[in-house]
Amino acid sequence: xxxxxxxxxxxxxxxxxxxxxxxxxxxxxxxxxxxxxxxxxxxxxxxxxxxxxxxxxxxxxxxxxxxxxxxxxxxxxxxxxxxxxxxxxxxxxxxxxxxxxxxxxxxxxxxxxxxxxxxxxxxxxxxxxxxxxxxxxxxxxxxxxxxxxxxxxxxxxxxxxxxxxxxxxxxxxxxxxxxxxxxxxxxxxxxxxxxxxxxxxxxxxxxxxxxxxxxxxxxxxxxxxxxxxxxxxxxxxxxxxxxxxxxxxxxxxxxxxxxxxxxxxxxxxxxxxxxxxxxxxxxxxxxxxxxxxxxxxxxxxxxxxxxxxxxxxxxxxxxxxxxxxxxxxxxxxxxxxxxxxxxxxxxxxxxxxxxxxxxxxxxxxxxxxxxxxxxxxxxxxxxxxxxxxxxxxxxxxxxxxxxxxxxxxxxxxxxxxxxxxxxxxxxxxxxxxxxxxxxxxxxxxxxxxxxxxxxxxxxxxxxxxxxxxxxxxxxxxxxxxxxxxxxxxxxxxxxxxxxxxxxxxxxxxxxxxxxxxxxxxxxxxxxxxxxxxxxxxxxxxxxxxxxxxxxxxxxxxxxxxxxxxxxxxxxxxxxxxxxxxxxxxxxxxxxxxxxxxxxxxxxxxxxxxxxxxxxxxxxxxxxxxxxxxxxxxxxxxxxxxxxxxxxxxxxxxxxxxxxxxxxxxxxxxxxxxxxxxxxxxxxxxxxxxxxxxxxxxxxxxxxxxxxxxxxxxxxxxxxxxxxxxxxxxxxxxxxxxxxxxxxxxxxxxxxxxxxxxxxxxxxxxxxxxxxxxxxxxxxxxxxxxxxxxxxxxxxxxxxxxxxxxxxxxxxxxxxxxxxxxxxxxxxxxx
RNA sequence: GCACGAGUGGCGAAAUAGGUAGACGCAGCGGACUUAAAAUCCGCGGGCCUUUCAACGGGCCAUAUGGGUUCGAGUCCCAUCUCGUGCACCA
Numbered sequence: 001x002x003x004x005x006x007x008x009x010x011x012x013x014x015x016x017x018x019x020x021x022x023x024x025x026x027x028x029x030x031x032x033x034x035x036x037x038x039x040x041x042x043x044x045x046x047x048x049x050x051x052x053x054x055x056x057x058x059x060x061x062x063x064x065x066x067x068x069x070x071x072x073x074x075x076x077x078x079x080x081x082x083x084x085x086x087x088x089x090x091x092x093x094x095x096x097x098x099x100x101x102x103x104x105x106x107x108x109x110x111x112x113x114x115x116x117x118x119x120x121x122x123x124x125x126x127x128x129x130x131x132x133x134x135x136x137x138x139x140x141x142x143x144x145x146x147x148x149x150x151x152x153x154x155x156x157x158x159x160x161x162x163x164x165x166x167x168x169x170x171x172x173x174x175x176x177x178x179x180x181x182x183x184x185x186x187x188x189x190x191x192x193x194x195x196x197x198x199x200x201x202x203x204x205x206x207x208x209x210x211x212x213x214x215x216x217x218x219x220x221x222x223x224x225x226x227x228x229x230x231x232x233x234x235x236x237x238x239x240x241x242x243x244x245x246x247x248x249x250x251x252x253x254x255x256x257x258x259x260x261x262x263x264x265x266x267x268x269x270x271x272x273x274x275x276x277x278x279x280x281x282x283x284x285x286x287x288x289x290x291x292x293x294x295x296x297x298x299x300x301x302x303x304x305x306x307x308x309x310x311x312x313x314x315x316x317x318x319x320x321x322x323x324x325x326x327x328x329x330x331x332x333x334x335x336x337x338x339x340x341x342x343x344x345x346x347x348x349x350x351x352x353x354x355x356x357x358x359x360x361x362x363x364x365x366x367x368x369x370x371x372x373x374x375x376x377x378x379x380x381x382x383x384x385x386x387x388x389x390x391x392x393x394x395x396x397x398x399x400x401x402x403x404x405x406x407x408x409x410x411x412x413x414x415x416x417x418x419x420x421x422x423x424x425x426x427x428x429x430x431x432x433x434x435x436x437x438x439x440x441x442x443x444x445x446x447x448x449x450x451x452x453x454x455x456x457x458x459x460x461x462x463x464x465x466x467x468x469x470x471x472x473x474x475x476x477x478x479x480x481x482x483x484x485x486x487x488x489x490x491x492x493x494x495x496x497x498x499x500x501x502x503x504x505x506x507x508x509x510x511x512x513x514x515x516x517x518x519x520x521x522x523x524x525x526x527x528x529x530x531x532x533x534x535x536x537x538x539x540x541x542x543x544x545x546x547x548x549x550x551x552x553x554x555x556x557x558x559x560x561x562x563x564x565x566x567x568x569x570x571x572x573x574x575x576x577x578x579x580x581x582x583x584x585x586x587x588x589x590x591x592x593x594x595x596x597x598x599x600x601x602x603x604x605x606x607x608x609x610x611x612x613x614x615x616x617x618x619x620x621x622x623x624x625x626x627x628x629x630x631x632x633x634x635x636x637x638x639x640x641x642x643x644x645x646x647x648x649x650x651x652x653x654x655x656x657x658x659x660x661x662x663x664x665x666x667x668x669x670x671x672x673x674x675x676x677x678x679x680x681x682x683x684x685x686x687x688x689x690x691x692x693x694x695x696x697x698x699x700x701x702x703x704x705x706x707x708x709x710x711x712x713x714x715x716x717x718x719x720x721x722x723x724x725x726x727x728x729x730x731x732x733x734x735x736x737x738x739x740x741x742x743x744x745x746x747x748x749x750x751x752x753x754x755x756x757x758x759x760x761x762x763x764x765x766x767x768x769x770x771x772x773x774x775x776x777x778x779x780x781x782x783x784x785x786x787x788x789x790x791x792x793x794x795x796x797x798x799x800x801x802x803x804x805x806x807x808x809x810x811x812x813x814x815x816x817x818x819x820x821x822x823x824x825x826x827x828x829x830x
Numbered sequence: 831g832c833a834c835g836a837g838u839g840g841c842g843a844a845a846u847a848g849g850u851a852g853a854c855g856c857a858g859c860g861g862a863c864u865u866a867a868a869a870u871c872c873g874c875g876g877g878c879c880u881u882u883c884a885a886c887g888g889g890c891c892a893u894a895u896g897g898g899u900u901c902g903a904g905u906c907c908c909a910u911c912u913c914g915u916g917c918a919c920c921a
Contacts, residue, residue, distance in 0.1 A: 215835095216834065216835075217834055217835060217915070217916075218916095219834090220833060220834045220835090220915095220916070220917095221833095221834080221915080221916045221917080222916095223833085223834095223917095224832085224833065224834090224916060224917040224918090225916080225917070227917075227918095227920070229920075229921085231921080247921080248920095248921065249921060250920090250921065251921080262921090303919095304919075327919090328919085329919040329921095330919085330921080331919080331920065331921090334920050334921075335920075335921065338921095339921045340921080341921085342921095346921070347831085347919090348919055348921080349921085351919095418920080418921090420917085420918095420920060545915080545916095548915095548916075549916080549917090619842090619843095619854085619855075620842060620843085620855090620856095621842065621843075622843085625836095625843095626914090627842075628842080630841085630842070630856075632841095632856055632857065633841095633842065633855070633856055633857095635856080636842095636854095636855050636856055637855085639855095640855085642869095642870095643870095646870085684846075685846095688846070690844095690846090692842090692843070692844085692854085692855095693843095693844065693845095693853085693854075695854080695855090696843090696844075696853065696854035696855075697853095697854080698854095699854055699855070700853075700854065703854090706871085707872095771850085772850095773849075773850045775849085775850090775901085775902075777901075777902085778849095778900095778901060778902045779902095780850055783850070804888095815901090816901060817901090818849090818901050818902075820849060823849055823850090824849055824850075824902090826849080826901055826902065827901085828901045828902090
């Protein structure tokens with residue numbers, strides 16, 4: 001076979017991509033009887049073309065997939081498309097192309113570009129979530145989960161994205177703006193469908209402790225998001241009324257310092273409580289608050305406004321009569337929508353009390369003693385109780401415990417746990433998503449709770465639509481404009497009924513896709529349970545940290561539901577999570593056409609080849625760190641690829657058929673040593689997610705081979721052949737095309753990914769001499785090269801004999817001599 | 831405000847268990863090859879001081895800042911600063 005002297009990646013890479021596909025080398029179950037490894041990257045939204053971020057995630061996953069294949073494992077490495085979603089629909093509004101058409105085009109180009117990168121996917125497992133064969137199972141889950149009480153319809157103030165023209169979930173609102181399009185989010189009173197994810201808040205929180213292979217930042221983000229707080233519910237009797245106000249507090253220990261109670265303006269008791277004298281003022285206040293959006297109300301930091309209702313409550317602990325106020329900062333949907341105010345021990349309450357001249361009473365002292373009165377600021381830490389009669393001297397923790405019990409005994413309240421997390425609202429007023437399999441019938445369902453379709457009626461297909469006429473961005477669900485879809489007989493009475501016209505959030509699609517990959521053609525259920533048993537959970541999951549409190553929380557919830565349904569037998573979907581950093585433009589800004597810093601991967605592949613691009617994204621920074629694109633660094637990895645090829649070409653004919661079975665010695669042994677060292681380095685670097693140093697190790701090895709004398713003896717030729725062969729193998733996860741080309745040129749069979757990962761011999765990793773550092777009082781004074789087996793005495797003697805060391809020891813007493821085998825000697829002198 | 835993470839050359843970064851700080855690469859400089867350039871190959875490369883024509887050497891400082899533990903600290907402890915991320919009138 002003729003060897004191309006020059007490194008020309010384009011033709012070479014295409015050749016191997018074709019061959020891999022023909023031979024199906026990446027198919028699932030190639031080693032069906034071996035240990036399984038499920039390597040997964042978050043499935044992409046097919047947006048048109050790959051960008052550098054995609055190139056990076058998939059390169060990371062690909063390293064592990066190929067590595068584990070070579071380790072002889074039964075690897076599953078699938079890819080698919082999160083094909084529903086707003087961009088395709090918005091594009092349709094703009095240019096009139098149907099979302100299905102646009103999506104199909106995009107999927108095709110994504111697939112092609114992924115293949116051009118040489119990623120090792122089993123394309124037989126490919127998924128497209130916008131296909132009925134997939135989304136029908138979303139509907140199937142919906143019906144099951146509704147029976148389990150995990151799906152319900154509610155009316156609430158919802159987050160309406162003014163850009164996407166749909167309601168979005170709490171998780172998708174970032175500082176009052178849409179996570180996707182950054183438009184303002186406003187409150188809108190609407191009805192929607194929600195998953196009761198909060199039923200799992202505690203379980204999802206507890207299980208985080210077991211996710212030892214997840215990045216700490218993701219675990220923390222989820223803990224914060226779930227926002228568990230322990231506290232108590234306390235009933236405050238209302239003077240002259242049968243009603244009592246229930247408040248939630250985490251600081252029951254401060255309750256004797258409570259000098260007033262505050263309700264949210266939306267609190268249901270407000271109308272009953274308010275006294276005639278205050279009625280006008282209160283009504284105005286409530287109206288004003290209602291007009292403000294959640295964003296506005298929480299945006300004005302520090303501006304607290306309130307109004308007195310004229311009513312009084314009674315503190316159940318000291319029977320004190322205290323006023324009831326309304327305030328804009330109290331949230332109706334957290335806790336009970338009512339709080340007890342303890343100005344002495346809460347910053348907000350302190351500011352509010354000062355503003356409105358309400359009394360401030362200290363009941364907690366810091367351990368050092370009483371603070372000066374009047375308080376200059378709230379003391380919010382735990383401390384020791386004071387001014388609390390029999391409780392004086394208790395610690396805060398003790399008081400919470402004892403009073404909590406007392407409340408329960410007296411029937412005045414209870415200890416409780418509150419979560420910040422809300423249920424997951426998943427209705428979307430858009431077209432390009434999974435239809436919700438529910439019908440409204442005025443006769444059978446006057447409350448519009450929704451009547452479920454029968455499982456046999458699935459899939460409920462998304463109707464074909466006239467793009468121009470129907471997809472108009474007026475904020476009405478597009479499906480409402482398709483009479484043939486809307487009008488349907490009631491599944492119960494057969495009379496005229498209307499279908500639900502909202503569709504599901506696309507985050508539903510990504511909740512269980514990892515299980516579907518294992519049996520994408522399966523028609524009897526969402527996936528084959530046996531396959532799930534064999535291959536789940538996912539062993540390595542790679543994706544962006546921006547999903548910390550969205551997808552990564554939703555799919556954990558869904559996994560638990562699937563377990564309850566008996567579909568899977570694990571609690572958690574993913575063992576090890578890798579969150580890759582962002583690829584920014586060379587100016588450090590987000591890569592975007594707008595900034596003119598956008599680098600299309602296809603262009604780079606064309607210029608340098610996929611191998612060099614893969615090497616670049618893996619070498620420039622560790623996987624979890626953000627990185628900037630760099631036009632000069634890519635030249636560096638391209639140079640490396642060229643050097644590897646040039647070295648192989650230089651030696652191939654000479655060493656191709658070399659054989660040697662005796663122990664190596666001399667120059668040949670040095671080459672063999674360097675090879676073992678490289679194998680060890682790369683192996684360990686891959687295991688600890690340090691791909692940049694893995695590549696650095698190979699670069700060093702290559703430098704060593706360049707420096708080695710040209711092989712002349714049979715032994716030296718065999719050593720060089722061993723070096724080239726090993727390099728081809730360890731390079732495979734990073735630059736697979738180049739590896740296979742060298743592999744083939746050496747006369748080896750098949751492709752590198754089918755070959756076993758090379759082992760290293762510890763004895764051959766060691767150099768014959770070990771380098772010792774000699775320090776005097778911790779300062780470096782000399783370096784020695786001594787045999788491996790040199791003992792402490794011999795090393796110390798040799799060290800003392802070094803002239804530079806001797807100079808520093810002269811006239812001083814050695815008080816101590818620290819000896820670290822194989823590393824250093826340190827003389828401590830006075 | 832609370833929580834988490836990170837600060838190392840001109841730049842991207844490395845240092846697995848407390849043991850030679852800056853591996854590997856980029857840019858830069860010097861050399862070889864070439865009529866020349868590109869490509870390629872080889873070499874140099876933290877700062878300051880000192881010696882010297884120069885080379886070789888020698889000394890001190892240096893991993894955000896200030897302390898501490900240790901024979902020895904980028905690494906461990908305490909405090910501070912800066913940046914990034916998440917949560918946030920959440921009671």
